[in-house]
Amino acid sequence: MALWQRLLPVLLLLAATTTTWLAGVHADEYTPFPSPFCSSDNFTAGSTYQFNVYKLVELLGQGATLNGGFFNTSYGFGHDQVFGLLMCYADYSWDKCVRCLDAAVSWVGPGCPYSRSASVNYDRCLIRYSNQPFFGAADQLDLATWVERSYDYTFDADDAARMSDARWALVGNLTEQAAVSPLRFAYNSSSYMDSKSNSLEMYALAQCRWDLVHDECTKCLGYLRDQLATNLPNDTAGYLLGYCCYIRYNITGPMEIIAQPSPPLLPPAG
Secondary structure: OOHHHHHHHHHHHHHHHHHHHHHHHHOOOOOOOOOOEEOOOEOOOOOHHHHHHHHHHHHHHHHHHHOOOEEEEEEOOHHHOEEEEEEEOOOOOHHHHHHHHHHHHHHOOOOOOOEOOEEEEOOOEEEEEEOOOOOOOOOOHHHOOEEEEEOOOOOOHHHHHHHHHHHHHHHHHHHHHHHHOOOOEEEEEEEEEOOOOOEEEEEEEEEEOOOOOHHHHHHHHHHHHHHHHHHOOOOOEEEEEOOOEEEEEEOOOOOOOOOOOOOOOOOOOO
16 A cells, blocks of 8 residues: 555544634634535545645645745646645735635635535635636636625715716726736726715726636626626625636725735845
């Protein structure tokens, strides 16, 4: 029997114990959004694929922390190869990003037991893994329907139309910028006048997974942009969040954007 096969029960027990502890640490603040995607195609407990999933998740957690909040890779070979990615959303602090990465890693296992493919969104990060390669493609667009709403400002009909026009234009510009950004992200604001001649500031961000190519990022954000009028017709703040891209906007003030910590200073030579 190969060494990894003899060690597999121990590794799985250790992973389960670590998962339970991490879930307890972050359960209150970092809870997955409802209805994560869990495939009905399952693997067997103690299988090579299960070992590869746990190994992949370990690599994702380490890689995303060292790579500014995003990492994608695969682990294993043939039918047991598993592909995955882990990514933070940009509108939170770096500390919150790292804590969400920990929570997402701890979710794998109890979140979708034995599923060969799984996707879950948190408010601050995303984790996906699959037995099929998915890097570079904007798939699962039909799942991009989580909506958060806020009613901090009362519109009349003219206000709603002006807000919608300002939002449409700003998100359109951000889509173009995000698609060509190495981080697949753009954030900006624009001013507009309401029906009472009050000057309002619209803030918005657009973000794709880093692995998406230009056209796929544009397609995904374009899909979400089209959904704004239907899902958030008169809302002063809200977001649409999928497994490939993300749009958020508000007229209530600037957003908190990730600022990565500075690298440690090297000790003086000598």
